[in-house]
Amino acid sequence: MPSATSPSPSRYSRPSDSQAAADAIPILIDGEYHIFHLSTPPNTIRHPPRLRSTWSRMRSHDLLSWNRDSVEALYPGKTKDSPDADGAWTGSAIIGPDGNMHLFYTGYNLAHGGKQVIIHARSNDRQGSAFYKSPSIISISGDMSQFEDIDFRDAHVSWNECEGRFWMLVATRLKNGPFWTRGCLALLTSVDLEDWAIEREPFYAPNDMFCPECPEIFSLPNGRWYLVYSRFHAPDAGTVYRMADTPRGPFRVPRDGSGGRLDARRWYAAKSCPKAGDSSKRVSFGWIADKLDGQWSWGGDLAIPREVSADESGCLIIKPSPILLESTFRHRVEGSQIPPEIEMKSVGTTKTRYLPVEDPDYCLKFNIASHDAASFGLLFRTDKDMKGYRLRFVPIRSGLYDISLMICPPPLDDFWADQYALHLPREVDGPEFARHAAIDIRGSVVVVSKSGVLQIFVGGKSLSFRLTNEDIAGDDECDTKNKNHVNGNGLSSAQPAQKTTDTRELGFYVQDGALSLADIQLCGNAALV
Numbered sequence: 031m032p033s034a035t036s037p038s039p040s041r042y043s044r045p046s047d048s049q050a051a052a053d054a055i056p057i058l059i060d061g062e063y064h065i066f067h068l069s070t071p072p073n074t075i076r077h078p079p080r081l082r083s084t085w086s087r088m089r090s091h092d093l094l095s096w097n098r099d100s101v102e103a104l105y106p107g108k109t110k111d112s113p114d115a116d117g118a119w120t121g122s123a124i125i126g127p128d129g130n131m132h133l134f135y136t137g138y139n140l141a142h143g144g145k146q147v148i149i150h151a152r153s154n155d156r157q158g159s160a161f162y163k164s165p166s167i168i169s170i171s172g173d174m175s176q177f178e179d180i181d182f183r184d185a186h187v188s189w190n191e192c193e194g195r196f197w198m199l200v201a202t203r204l205k206n207g208p209f210w211t212r213g214c215l216a217l218l219t220s221v222d223l224e225d226w227a228i229e230r231e232p233f234y235a236p237n238d239m240f241c242p243e244c245p246e247i248f249s250l251p252n253g254r255w256y257l258v259y260s261r262f263h264a265p266d267a268g269t270v271y272r273m274a275d276t277p278r279g280p281f282r283v284p285r286d287g288s289g290g291r292l293d294a295r296r297w298y299a300a301k302s303c304p305k306a307g308d309s310s311k312r313v314s315f316g317w318i319a320d321k322l323d324g325q326w327s328w329g330g331d332l333a334i335p336r337e338v339s340a341d342e343s344g345c346l347i348i349k350p351s352p353i354l355l356e357s358t359f360r361h362r363v364e365g366s367q368i369p370p371e372i373e374m375k376s377v378g379t380t381k382t383r384y385l386p387v388e389d390p391d392y393c394l395k396f397n398i399a400s401h402d403a404a405s406f407g408l409l410f411r412t413d414k415d416m417k418g419y420r421l422r423f424v425p426i427r428s429g430l431y432d433i434s435l436m437i438c439p440p441p442l443d444d445f446w447a448d449q450y451a452l453h454l455p456r457e458v459d460g461p462e463f464a465r466h467a468a469i470d471i472r473g474s475v476v477v478v479s480k481s482g483v484l485q486i487f488v489g490g491k492s493l494s495f496r497l498t499n500e501d502i503a504g505d506d507e508c509d510t511k512n513k514n515h516v517n518g519n520g521l522s523s524a525q526p527a528q529k530t531t532d533t534r535e536l537g538f539y540v541q542d543g544a545l546s547l548a549d550i551q552l553c554g555n556a557a558l559v
Contacts, residue, residue, distance in 0.1 A: 040098035043331040043481065045086055048072040050329030052083070053244055054315035056303040057123040059131075059156065063090045063303065065315060066103060066123060066133075070329045075322045078140060080329065082106055082117045085135065087158075091306075093313065093335045093351050103161055104135060104151060113137035113147045113167055120184045120244055120299070121148070123158070124196075126223050131158035134198065136183040137167065146183040148200065150223070170218060172228040177216055178203045186246045186301075187223070190277060196220045197277075199233060199245045201259070213241040215259070234272075234281055239263070244299040247277065251310050254344045257281045260299045267295035269316055271346055286345040287430075287468035288491065293348070294435075294464030297333055297485075297494040311339045313351065318483050321498050326458065331483050333494060347490030350476055358393045358553050368552050371399075374406075375544040382409060384537035389554060394477040394536070396550040398423075403543030408477065410484065411497055412438075414532045419497060420539075421477075421486060426468065434465040435486065435493040464493035474549070479536075 044051045055066035065088045074080035085104035088096045104118040114137030121135030133151040138144065148168045151161040184201040198218040206212075217233035218226040234242075234257060242259040249255045257272045257279075270290040272281035284290045292300070293316070300316030313335050320330040335351040367386045374381055405424045412418030416438060424432045440461030441447070441454040457463070469489035476487040479497075486493040538547065 042096045045069045050320055051332045052317050052329035053120040053299045055123055056315050058303045061306045085118055094357055110141055113139055115139045122186045124187045134185040134187050148185045168226055170226045170228050173230045174228055178205055181241050184244050201242045203241055211237045213239040215245055246301050250340050252340050266291050268293055269300040284345045288466045293492045293494050295459055311337050314338045318494050321496055348492050350487050370550050372547040374540045376540050380541045382537055382539045384534045387536040391480050393553045395474050397474055397548045399546040399548040401545045403545055404541045406540040406545045409537040409539055412534050430468045431471050432467050433469050434462045436462045463495045466491045
């Protein structure tokens with residue numbers, strides 16, 4: 031296996047214009063963040079070619095400057111009989127009892143009926159200079175009759191101090207039960223990372239999902255244990271978490287207003303590692319999907335690093351990396367004609383105010399000083415007919431708000447659409463892409479827009495989505511003007527859609543009331559990762 035050799039400075043979000051990033055596998059080693067992630071083959075869109083993934087790696091000491099290894103850490107197998115011939119999929123990285131770095135990953139082979147297996151790759155040093163695959167899949171003893179053998183992936187390996195052995199969580203499905211709700215996690219244990227024993231009963235089986243993906247388990251200094259995994263279908267699609275008092279559960283759904291959702295469907299497969307120098311926090315890395323030829327695809331841009339901690343009740347809260355924001359706002363746009371305070375008032379109607387923002391790459395920060403409105407919020411990519419995206423705050427009670435990121439206008443019933451020939455796009459996410467209920471919004475609202483990816487942070491939650499003109503265009507426009515870029519091979523790349531001439535990038539609105547905004551800051555794109 032070739033060595034990683036000397037890393038080179040690189041952008042963070044994706045390996046190249048023709049490749050997407052997915053499924054981050056972070057590990058903190060001696061104060062340095064090593065972020066492995068899956069990379070798609072160039073110029074691929076759909077399964078199976080797009081999922082013939084490799085493992086890439088970046089490194090950083092500060093979450094701002096990233097160096098990418100010159101060669102991939104893992105490649106799919108070279109022969110058709112290799113258990114990973116059709117993809118080196120998600121897993122985890124850990125320092126083993128020998129002091130060296132070990133990888134456990136999922137092998138995928140279509141010739142074997144799509145069966146998924148766990149493979150061990152090892153390095154001869156702590157930094158993982160090069161990795162060597164084991165000649166066969168991991169050795170598992172015990173009764174596996176409870177579980178399917180097709181879905182058996184995304185191994186997360188950690189050291190369980192209480193039990194004095196390594197734990198491996200594996201995403202799988204029960205063989206029996208309702209088809210759509212058999213998803214579960216299996217637990218394997220080992221004392222040496224070589225021989226594994228599977229526990230007969232599932233570690234976690236909530237009977238409410240098809241299959242959990244990219245699981246991880248960790249504890250925080252508050253003594254609580256957190257199980258994090260991703261769901262690719264409703265309800266509660268996206269990365270979610272569950273809470274327990276012990277590492278063996280029972281893991282309960284947090285009563286945090288969002289059912290344990292940290293974001294929504296488009297921030298996916300997020301996994302974390304400890305924050306350097308602060309044991310009370312972790313840093314989480316997820317990805318936001320590409321939309322190619324009008325369809326959501328697997329893989330996209332890595333979202334900005336997010337800091338995860340617990341509030342007084344033990345529920346997780348998520349914020350953008352503070353060092354990233356501090357660096358960004360040192361590059362504040364001067365003379366941008368955006369005042370530090372804005373007052374808006376509208377009685378019995380809705381009023382809008384657009385900001386003089388032309389560049390779609392920006393970072394906006396503001397505080398909600400006061401309001402007495404029925405609803406208020408932000409407008410993104412809005413045209414003259416008020417088509418576009420909207421962040422909506424609705425007061426519900428005693429300082430709490432329902433917050434949703436949505437498309438406007440939402441699609442119509444078939445009857446009305448047929449009558450008026452208004453066939454609006456029907457997004458798989460629904461008209462509300464992301465929603466959090468009963469959120470305390472004290473503190474700053476942070477909006478990051480980069481390469482068509484929108485990431486919003488408010489009240490310890492995030493709302494993420496990829497903005498495209500396809501979502502707000504009519505059928506004719508979608509067919510002619512607003513398709514994603516198609517390259518010479520007939521394959522779509524991840525270039526963001528361009529605005530039409532009558533589209534306004536950013537604004538505020540208020541419905542039936544007054545709104546006061548303070549501490550408004552805007553920075554340009556130069557400082558964004």
